[in-house]
Amino acid sequence: MTEYDDRQIGDALKRSFPPVHTELERDLWPEVLRKLDDRTVRVSFRVPWYDWALVGLSTAMFLAFPRLILVFVYHL
Numbered sequence: 001m002t003e004y005d006d007r008q009i010g011d012a013l014k015r016s017f018p019p020v021h022t023e024l025e026r027d028l029w030p031e032v033l034r035k036l037d038d039r040t041v042r043v044s045f046r047v048p049w050y051d052w053a054l055v056g057l058s059t060a061m062f063l064a065f066p067r068l069i070l071v072f073v074y075h076l
Helices: 003-016 029-038 049-064 067-075
Strands: none
Touching: 049 067
């Protein structure tokens, strides 16, 4: 490709894309604060059954094989 072709491609790209505005039209911080205030916090303490099964299995394995605690801590 020649320099002329590069210039044509650049000009075509400039014509096809709208100019980018770098200045904000308004302050966005009050809107962010309003959205944070409107958001409701939902806390759910319901734990699925498979989490309890995993805790029980882990406890049984640690009681049966105490050295697994060291392996588990090492991999954390």
